[in-house]
Amino acid sequence: MSIDNYCVPGTIAEAVELLQQGEATLVAGGTDLTPQTASGAREFTATLINIRRIDEMQGISLSSGRYRIGGLTTVSEILESELLAAGVPVLVQAADHFASPQIRNAATLAGNLCNASPAGDMSIPLLLLDAQVELASWVDGSVTTRKVELAGFFTAPGKTVMKANELLTAVEFSQPGDGFRASFLKSGPRPALEISSVSMGVAADLKEGVIHGARVAIGAVAPTPLRAIATEAVLEGRPMNAGTIEQAVETVCREVSPIDDVRASAWYRTHLTAVFIRRALSHVAGN
């Protein structure tokens, strides 16, 4: 379909009022949308809304123990953020494994989450942090927002719980405690330039060698980015030793449901899952 209306709102209110008027395509960095429309995998609607000029959706802050990252924050800005490097380095680690500098300069955090790829890299550290997304819409003449747990945001490849009239304005999460340690690992034929064959994040707080607050998130092994709840339960409250790690390996390999595709076979993805959980747990243990 040809684009009849091109809109460039300057505020969240303008953007959600436009979304309320009927079907529209949102574009932020365009690094997913452009290849999808160029290949014919997706069509533009008659209205295209470019949201890149909305200042309220920029910036990274920490206030009263909560981090807030504006939806339009680019992956480069996450990579260069001293605030995030000091408090949540696992997010910066994921940004460092993301594409090339050219793509990172355009790619936004909201675009990465809304594209809802099972291999989307930024969802993995955010799942470890129990992040929430803020969704805005236009109701009865004003902006209304709701918060949704990221763990419940993705529903299928390319699908989320977001409604057609909603805009993802920000991501929020609580400042982790002092003992929080996390690790992000990613594999692809050309690591940083490739969509992940498997990506994994593991986080825990080790108190006298015992695992607390275990979190395991995995990309590209299920229809959506996965919180490996059964594996977390195996780790929780257990000593970090060889027996616990082997039980985690067995459980996580049963918990994933990868597919064969052009990037990797299901067998290889399961193998990488086992390799990564051992490695990530070892990083978290400080080895």
Ligand SMILES: Cc1cc2nc3c(=O)[nH]c(=O)nc-3n(C[C@H](O)[C@H](O)[C@H](O)COP(=O)(O)OP(=O)(O)OC[C@H]3O[C@@H](n4cnc5c(N)ncnc54)[C@H](O)[C@@H]3O)c2cc1C
């Ligand atoms: C060469 C290349 C390498 C890549 N490498 C990686 C990689 O290593 N890791 C990775 O995870 N991804 C990778 N990607 C995918 C892509 O760069 C990311 O998913 C990126 O973060 C998308 O952000 P964007 O701003 O460009 O989104 P866009 O393309 O502008 O939008 C993506 C989707 O989200 C919707 N959308 C955007 N913003 C909002 C919003 N605020 N509210 C509601 N809906 C919104 C759009 O309508 C569209 O459906 C790569 C892409 C390319 C082309």
